Each structure stands twice: as structure tokens, then as C-alpha cells.
Amino acid sequence: MxxxxxxxxxxxxxxxxxxxxxxxxxxxxxxxxxxxxxxxxxxxxxxxxxxxxxxxxxxxxxxxxxxxxxxxxxxxxxxxxxTQQKNSIGGTVSIGCVESTASPMLSKVLREFSARYPLVRYDLYSADGDDIREKLDKGIIDIGVLLEPIETAKYNYIHLPYVERWGLAMRRDDPLAQREAIGLQEVSSLPLILPRRMIVRNEVSSWFGFSEEQLQIFATHNLLTNALLLVEEKLGYIICVEGAHEIRGSKNTCFIPFSPERTTGHVCAWKKTQIFNPATQLLIQYVKDNEKA
Structure with a gap:
């Protein structure tokens, strides 16, 4: 062929x-x-x-x-x-990143790294963790910034110093929007819009102590853009991480964390068997060095 x-x-x-x-x-x-x-x-x-x-x-x-x-x-x-210039560090680094508090971190890292290596270019891909892992596995992207957990047998990774809170995205005029936090038992009776990732949905169900079939699930989503429109139409409440909502800058919705608090960390991951160009190797090392610092 x-x-x-x-x-x-x-x-x-x-x-x-x-x-x-x-x-x-x-x-x-x-x-x-x-x-x-x-x-x-x-x-x-x-x-x-x-x-x-x-x-x-x-x-x-x-x-x-x-x-x-x-x-x-x-x-x-x-x-x-x-076909990049052989006498300078160039090439393209492809990066997948979930939408979270790690997104601004990625921009800051690339700003600092590109100041050192101005010939390097970047191919950015925004998606949920399942999509990013699939493209890591196929070699379509080099590096993934992901929420934990990840499959440690398949990936090398660096823990990043960013922790996300889980909670609900809702309309600002919703009565619950006046709360500082919302109890997990209260959430179980609401129409919910859940992340589509099965591993996350299973974890969410375990928080409530119910099976997924016992929750009132209106829809699932991978990114918040269209899901927030459902919230604005009063169709449900989105279970998401705070950073994913904050980077949207929505004027009509707000984020209320869970009580007791539920958090998750971030990793920078890459496939163990992948062979990278020099630019990607340098970027991984740069993240390692700065994470230690």
C-alpha cells in the first residue's frame, strides 16, 4: 500500500x-x-x-x-x-493536555522553553485523558499532560505540582450557587452531566456510594464547551474539576467544590517505548529539572 x-x-x-x-x-x-x-x-x-x-x-x-x-x-x-535544520535544535513537539489548572502551567513552560530553543514548534491537542492516551499509544502525540490515575506500566511520567478540586458547575442564579461547598449526598439527587471517561465515572459513583444506574445522569461530556450550554439551559449540573471551568471564563456559570473535598493530581506522561526527536527529549528534561526545583 x-x-x-x-x-x-x-x-x-x-x-x-x-x-x-x-x-x-x-x-x-x-x-x-x-x-x-x-x-x-x-x-x-x-x-x-x-x-x-x-x-x-x-x-x-x-x-x-x-x-x-x-x-x-x-x-x-x-x-x-x-527536515529541520541540523545545526540547531528545531523540530516539532506534539503535546496533548487536559483542560485544567495545568493548562496555564503548560503555556508558562513553553514560553520559557521557547526562549531557549526558538526554532522549536509545537503541535497542541486539547482533549480528555482517554483521547490523549490513545494518541500517545499510537505515537501521534509525544507528551500528555493528564489527570491521575494513569497506567504506570505503559508510561514514564513526572508528577506535576498541581492539584485539582472536584465539584459542580452550575448556573450563577441557582440556589446552590450561594454555597461554599456541596455535600456528596446532595449531589446524588441532582440531574448530572458526567465526564465520559469510565474510570472517572466509576470513581464518582464510589464517592456517592451508589452505582451509576442509581444516579440521575442527563448526559456525559469530554470537554466543557457544549456541556456548559446544557447547564445554562437548566438541564443539569456538570461534575468537573475546578480548573476546567475556570479557564472557560463563563459569566453565567460558577463552580462549587464537593464536601468532603475530592482532589486529583497531574502528571506529564510519555510512552515508554517511544523514540523522540531532540526537541522533545530536551523538553521532557526541562520539565523534570523544573519539577525537582
Missing amino acids: ELRVINYYLTVAREGSITKAAEALHVSQPNLSRQLKQLEDELGVTLFNRGNKKITLTNEGILFQQRANEIVSLVNKATHEF
């Missing part, structure tokens, strides 16, 4: 038309159709539903599109790393 053919496939999937894709790729339509048929034969599946004017992806085609995007991303990353 050639990278050229993978790019052909992604262009057809994006354009939804072999004719338009052939024009974008500057190849003949018969040649493009032949390449796609050979790709399907090689994989042993049908990737497209072919209509008169438009083609759509089959389920297998959607899966291959996801994998093809990952392959192209890795190739582009490798190409970029090896």
Missing part, C-alpha cells in the same frame, strides 16, 4: 466525487478509479458506495479513513522532524 494511494483515497473521501478528486489531484479519472479498486482488492473490502453523481463511505471505508488520517499524520510528523 503506497502513501500516494492513501492520499488519493482521503481526497476522494473528502470530495465525495471521483471526478472532483481527480481534478484536485491532477490525475485522470480512469487512473484514479483503477487505483481505488486496487486498494479495495488489497484490503478485501468495499470502501465506497458508488452512486451516479456522488459516492459515500461504507462502514469499512469510514474506519479506513480514520486509519489513513493517522498514517498521513505520522508520516508528515516524521518528515517534518527529519
Whole structure:
């Protein structure tokens, strides 16, 4: 399977038309159709539903599109790393970061690090812990800033000096918004919007002493952007960490911590078997040195 053919496939999937894709790729339509048929034969599946004017992806085609995007991303990353200037520290460091109090820390670290190594560039990815770990495992990102816990058998990591409080995000005009803290038993009777990560949901359920089925779950979320809109419409209360809410700067919502307090720490993690470019190695060492300091 050639990278050229993978790019052909992604262009057809994006354009939804072999004719338009052939024009974008500057190849003949018969040649493009032949390449796609050979790709399907090689994989042993049908990737497209072919209509008169438009083609759509089959389920297998959607899966291959996801994998093809990952392959192209890795190739582009490798190409970029090896074409950097050889006489200076350059290259790209890809970093995934959860939305929390660690987000401002990351900005501060990159400001200081880039002052030392101005040729280094950064590819930032914001997501929840599951998404970041998946991309760490696939080598798509180099470093992940995560909330604990993590799988210590798979990752090297550095404990970061940032602790998050868990609590509820709610409307500012909600009666509970006047409280300094809210008891866990009170929360169990409210319509809740939970983090989608199963490991977090299990931990939340253990705090309340109830199974997840006994909680009033309205929705789950991975990032707060759309979840906060649900709160503003009075559809529920978000269980989240304080920093994720604070960096949003929402005028219509507020954060109230749990009582008794529930906290979690942060780590900077990377895959144990991953081989990094010099810029990534230097950044990891820089975080290690400053964490010790």
C-alpha cells in the first residue's frame, strides 16, 4: 500500500466525487478509479458506495479513513522532524493536555522553553485523558499532560505540582450557587452531566456510594464547551474539576467544590517505548529539572 494511494483515497473521501478528486489531484479519472479498486482488492473490502453523481463511505471505508488520517499524520510528523535544520535544535513537539489548572502551567513552560530553543514548534491537542492516551499509544502525540490515575506500566511520567478540586458547575442564579461547598449526598439527587471517561465515572459513583444506574445522569461530556450550554439551559449540573471551568471564563456559570473535598493530581506522561526527536527529549528534561526545583 503506497502513501500516494492513501492520499488519493482521503481526497476522494473528502470530495465525495471521483471526478472532483481527480481534478484536485491532477490525475485522470480512469487512473484514479483503477487505483481505488486496487486498494479495495488489497484490503478485501468495499470502501465506497458508488452512486451516479456522488459516492459515500461504507462502514469499512469510514474506519479506513480514520486509519489513513493517522498514517498521513505520522508520516508528515516524521518528515517534518527529519527536515529541520541540523545545526540547531528545531523540530516539532506534539503535546496533548487536559483542560485544567495545568493548562496555564503548560503555556508558562513553553514560553520559557521557547526562549531557549526558538526554532522549536509545537503541535497542541486539547482533549480528555482517554483521547490523549490513545494518541500517545499510537505515537501521534509525544507528551500528555493528564489527570491521575494513569497506567504506570505503559508510561514514564513526572508528577506535576498541581492539584485539582472536584465539584459542580452550575448556573450563577441557582440556589446552590450561594454555597461554599456541596455535600456528596446532595449531589446524588441532582440531574448530572458526567465526564465520559469510565474510570472517572466509576470513581464518582464510589464517592456517592451508589452505582451509576442509581444516579440521575442527563448526559456525559469530554470537554466543557457544549456541556456548559446544557447547564445554562437548566438541564443539569456538570461534575468537573475546578480548573476546567475556570479557564472557560463563563459569566453565567460558577463552580462549587464537593464536601468532603475530592482532589486529583497531574502528571506529564510519555510512552515508554517511544523514540523522540531532540526537541522533545530536551523538553521532557526541562520539565523534570523544573519539577525537582
